[in-house]
Amino acid sequence: MMNENLAKSNWEHWLYIVNLEQHFPELKPLTGDDFEQKFYQRPENDIGINDILAAISGAAKTKIVFTPGHGATTMFHAVLRRLNSQPTRRLHVPIDVAKYLGQDEEIGDVLWESIHRDIFRQLMTSDSFTLLHGTRRTSFQTLFDQAGYSDFIDYFYSTKLKLVRAKPGSEDEKKLLASFKYTPRISSLGDLFHVLLIELGVETVLLFEVPRTAKTQDLLSLMSEIKAFDEQVRVRAQFPKAALTEVYFGTAATLGTLEATYHRDYQTLEVPPYNMAEVFAILTKHYGIRYVTYPTQIQSLITILSASYLDRVWNSSKSLKEMMEDLKLSLLNHLDCPRNKVSFGMFQDPAPGGEKQ
Numbered sequence: 001m002m003n004e005n006l007a008k009s010n011w012e013h014w015l016y017i018v019n020l021e022q023h024f025p026e027l028k029p030l031t032g033d034d035f036e037q038k039f040y041q042r043p044e045n046d047i048g049i050n051d052i053l054a055a056i057s058g059a060a061k062t063k064i065v066f067t068p069g070h071g072a073t074t075m076f077h078a079v080l081r082r083l084n085s086q087p088t089r090r091l092h093v094p095i096d097v098a099k100y101l102g103q104d105e106e107i108g109d110v111l112w113e114s115i116h117r118d119i120f121r122q123l124m125t126s127d128s129f130t131l132l133h134g135t136r137r138t139s140f141q142t143l144f145d146q147a148g149y150s151d152f153i154d155y156f157y158s159t160k161l162k163l164v165r166a167k168p169g170s171e172d173e174k175k176l177l178a179s180f181k182y183t184p185r186i187s188s189l190g191d192l193f194h195v196l197l198i199e200l201g202v203e204t205v206l207l208f209e210v211p212r213t214a215k216t217q218d219l220l221s222l223m224s225e226i227k228a229f230d231e232q233v234r235v236r237a238q239f240p241k242a243a244l245t246e247v248y249f250g251t252a253a254t255l256g257t258l259e260a261t262y263h264r265d266y267q268t269l270e271v272p273p274y275n276m277a278e279v280f281a282i283l284t285k286h287y288g289i290r291y292v293t294y295p296t297q298i299q300s301l302i303t304i305l306s307a308s309y310l311d312r313v314w315n316s317s318k319s320l321k322e323m324m325e326d327l328k329l330s331l332l333n334h335l336d337c338p339r340n341k342v343s344f345g346m347f348q349d350p351a352p353g354g355e356k357q
Contacts, residue, residue: 002333007333008332010337011331011335017344020287021287024328025324027286028286030074038286039285040281040282046272055267056205059245059267062246062266062267063250063258063266064249065268065269065271066251067251067317068319069212069321071274071320072209072250072271076249089203090202090204091196091202092207093118093119093204093205093206094118094207095114097218098211100114101214108224108225112184112225115206117173120180123140124156124159125164136200139200142181143180144159144180147179162176186233189229189233190232193233197240197242198240203243203244204243205245205246205247206247208246208247209250210248210249210250210255212253216257216261219258219261223261230264275316276307276311279314279323280302283324284302304345305346306345309330313326334346
């Protein structure tokens, strides 16, 4: 039986010696500059960002299917970052479905309000207006009510400055949103998507991140709103089909429930689970030791940790989180020893009993 206190003490000592963070081997969500440094991108011949981008561009409705716990959220944000970095005439609206679950308000009200607010912010805070000329510049101005301002330029830069300072959902933001001629209602947003494409040449892309923990009733509520949009807007003879693109990121179970709730034709792209080597590469990306002199160079964990530890706990049916928990337990078992037996590198094979599950 493992001496937990001894193993924990040796664990903290080992982390200090090898210069690893205290939460190793937990894979923290990537934000900001971490994406450039820590995101693991699959090679060109495997399904990755480029394949997802191609799928999004090639269909009006796409499902991106992930193995549970194998990077759906990270890939969602990585794809969004890539889309927003490209000089395309599209508005990319990310929708984290988890934020709408378990709220007192109807999901439809919250959903459309969020889309409405996001589009307004993008139109006002991007440089798109300054790049428009002629009729497109005029069409852009007609999206907003500039009453109280001497001219549109005065309204635009004043509103842009205030909007940058206003928190999403705040009263200050709501006052600014009042100048948007479109409301957060299905019919009005349909008109907006129409105008954006036909008069400004801008396509709107809704990207849904669907959590695997979502209940069937929550997914039913979500798809009832999408169905209502189809029945109220997409049936219009004059509504351009290319005006709106939908992309759903999730697991086979959740996205299967969405499709069963409201059947439509989707292009489906299945992202395979990470294999043993890829999981080790992801761990190295998160915890590789950076050189002080050359911060862009990373020393692989292989110099202090045998990959066999991770190989023994890997299983495609496990989430990355579960694998990291099992990895830590395996290492703790190995550190259940006198302090003078703690090695700098975990080069030995895992302790007996650490068979794959």
